[in-house]
Amino acid sequence: MSNVxxxxxxxxxxxNTAPTAPDELDGAKDCSIDRTRDTLDTTNFxxxxxxxxxxxxxxxxxxxxxxxxxxxxxxxxxxxxxxxGTLVYVTVLNDGTTGFTYPMLVTDIKEGGxxxxxxxxxFSLTQSGAPTARP
Amino acid sequence: xxxxxxTGVIRGPGTxxxxxxxxxTKLTANTRYQLNTDxxxxxxxxxxxxxxxxxxxxxxxxxxxxxxxxYTVDYLYGIVTxxxxxxxxxxxxxxxxxxxxxxxxxxxxxxxxxxxxxxxxTSLPAPGGCRTKKLGLxxxxxxxxxxxxxxxxxxxxxxxxxxxxxxxxxxxxxxERSVGGKRFRxxxxxxxxxxxxxxxxxxxxxxxxxxxxxxAGAGFGWEA
Numbered sequence: 001m002s003n004v005x006x007x008x009x010x011x012x013x014x015x016n017t018a019p020t021a022p023d024e025l026d027g028a029k030d031c032s033i034d035r036t037r038d039t040l041d042t043t044n045f046x047x048x049x050x051x052x053x054x055x056x057x058x059x060x061x062x063x064x065x066x067x068x069x070x071x072x073x074x075x076x077x078x079x080x081x082x083x084x085g086t087l088v089y090v091t092v093l094n095d096g097t098t099g100f101t102y103p104m105l106v107t108d109i110k111e112g113g114x115x116x117x118x119x120x121x122x123f124s125l126t127q128s129g130a131p132t133a134r135p
Numbered sequence: 136x137x138x139x140x141x142t143g144v145i146r147g148p149g150t151x152x153x154x155x156x157x158x159x160t161k162l163t164a165n166t167r168y169q170l171n172t173d174x175x176x177x178x179x180x181x182x183x184x185x186x187x188x189x190x191x192x193x194x195x196x197x198x199x200x201x202x203x204x205x206y207t208v209d210y211l212y213g214i215v216t217x218x219x220x221x222x223x224x225x226x227x228x229x230x231x232x233x234x235x236x237x238x239x240x241x242x243x244x245x246x247x248x249x250x251x252x253x254x255x256x257t258s259l260p261a262p263g264g265c266r267t268k269k270l271g272l273x274x275x276x277x278x279x280x281x282x283x284x285x286x287x288x289x290x291x292x293x294x295x296x297x298x299x300x301x302x303x304x305x306x307x308x309x310x311e312r313s314v315g316g317k318r319f320r321x322x323x324x325x326x327x328x329x330x331x332x333x334x335x336x337x338x339x340x341x342x343x344x345x346x347x348x349x350x351a352g353a354g355f356g357w358e359a
Contacts, residue, residue, distance in 0.1 A: 027137065057257060058265045067137035070315030079357055082249065085270035105270050107253055111312070111319070112246030113140030114280075119314055126253050130263025 003095050010064065011091040012074045014081075016101060016132060019091045025074045027121070029066035033092055033102065036060065060102055060127035062090065068111055068121035078123050082106035090125060091134055103129040143314025145242045145279065147301075149235035150294035151179040156187075159227045165220045168227040169213055175233040176213030177309065177320065180349040182232035184208050186215050192224040210352030211320045212359075236311050237296050241283030243339075245312060247321070249346075249355065250274050275321055275346025275355050277310070282337045285328055298342060301325055307347060321355030322347055 010031050011019030038056030069075050081088040081104075088106060093099035108124035154175055159168035170176045178184060186206055187198040206217045215227060252271035261267070285299040301308050302325040312319045323344035332338035348354030 056264075057261060058263065068315075069136065070138060070317040071136075082251065082270075083356065085251070105253065105268055106251075107270065108248055108250045110246065110248040112244070113143060113312075113314065114244035115141045115242075117140050117244075119138045119140045119143065126268060127265065128268040130265040 007096040009091075009093040009096050009099075011093075012077050013089045013091070014077060014086075016089045016103065018134060019089075019101070023074065023091075025064065026072045027067035027069040027075065028064050031062070031064050031092060033060060033062045033100075058130070060131070062092075062102065062104060062125040062127070063123065064090070064125070065120065065122040068113075068119040075121065078106050079109060082109050082123075087128060088125075093134060097135070099134050100131040101134055102127050102131045138315040140244075140314065143312065145239045145245050146236040146309075146311040146313060147239050147289060147296050147298075148177075148309035149237045149290060149292070149296065151182065151232045151234055153182070153232045155230040156228050157230065159215065159229060161227075162214065165222055165225060166217045168215045168217075170229060174235060177234045177236060177311075178208065178210040178213055178352070179232040179234050180210045180322075180351040184210075184215075184229060184231040187228050187230075188221060189226045189228075190222055190224070192226045194224065198228065208352060209356075210349075211356050234309060236309070237290050239279070239281070239289055239296075239298075240287060241281045242279055243282055244280040245277070247275060247277030247310070247312070247319070247344075250276070273346070273354065275323065275344075277321075277323070277344050279340075279342045279344070281340045281342060283340075284338070285330075285340050285342070298325065298340075299328070302328055302342075307349060308344065310344060318358040319355070320358075322349050323355075 010025045010028050011023040013023050036059050040054045040056045042054050043051045087103045089101050090104045091101040104125040107126050110122040113119040158171050186201045188201050189198045254269045254271045257266045289296040307322050310321045310323045324347045326345050327343045329341040346354050
């Protein structure tokens with residue numbers, strides 16, 4: 001069954017505990033998480049004529065973009081994480097109830113504003129460590 | 136609440152102005168003190184700051200110059216942070232120079248990206264089979280779209296703030312974005328200017344900048 005994206009919940013905390021309503025990020029309009037694994041080539045002379053592979057380290061990156069909110073304490077957590085180089089814990093519940101908490105470092109913050117638009121904020125994230133399934 | 140960009144303003148640096156014995160207000164824990172006058176909080180990093188502490192406030196003792204090794208200075212927002220607790224009664228005053236900020240005219244859009252280098256520190260054993268990382272150096276890039284000529288003097292006073300001159304001379308430029316009651320300040324260099332304008336359009340200048348920290352203080356930062 002498909003899931004409408006507007007039910008998605010995005011939370012940010014400074015620790016890896018289950019988020020609650022006050023931890024929900026405000027202003028976010030788009031959120032993506034890309035989970036990857038390294039592919040290790042295990043092909044050798046003893047094998048056949050087709051490459052063989054194994055899976056290596058896991059990794060993930062993410063992006064959250066939307067409206068810049070001057071007074072939002074959750075966006076402030078992301079900015080503080082960038083400035084201090086400390087982990088932020090981003091929980092994405094794709095159907096509003098289940099998902100993962102990702103330990104993330106904030107690598108880039110982009111802000112912008114054109115005279116006829118809203119002020120925008122864009123946060124780029126890279127995972128450091130293992131995610132936690134929620135709930 | 137979302138913020139319309141047209142309510143904001145982009146500013147640049149004015150002429151460095153000396154001030155003496157400016158009082159401060161304690162922010163937190165007898166260690167952080169901020170200059171009272173908002174207009175004087177952007178400190179000129181090219182001018183040494185003198186910090187004085189009166190340990191007993193209105194008591195019998197007087198002000199004593201604090202050793203620079205005992206505190207750090209946030210030049211972007213005028214905050215002195217002491218390494219040690221100064222005591223509840225202590226009052227702090229500061230002398231130095233501040234930079235007034237001047238509205239840039241004709242700005243139609245702006246953007247900046249604050250980035251950090253990602254350093255992979257994954258080692259054996261990797262818990263959960265996942266990479267671990269640390270953040271390295273900070274940097275900044277950004278741009279402005281301006282429909283005024285870059286030869287325009289933005290300073291309404293006796294000084295001058297001409298972006299063309301700043302670009303040609305390669306001098307440090309203080310970029311300030313102020314919107315929604317919050318400011319972002321950065322020391323930047325103007326990397327490039329691009330003049331555009333077809334026969335049926337306004338003349339437009341695109342200016343790109345890159346972060347360039349000064350010898351003292353942070354290169355850029357958001358207002359708390």
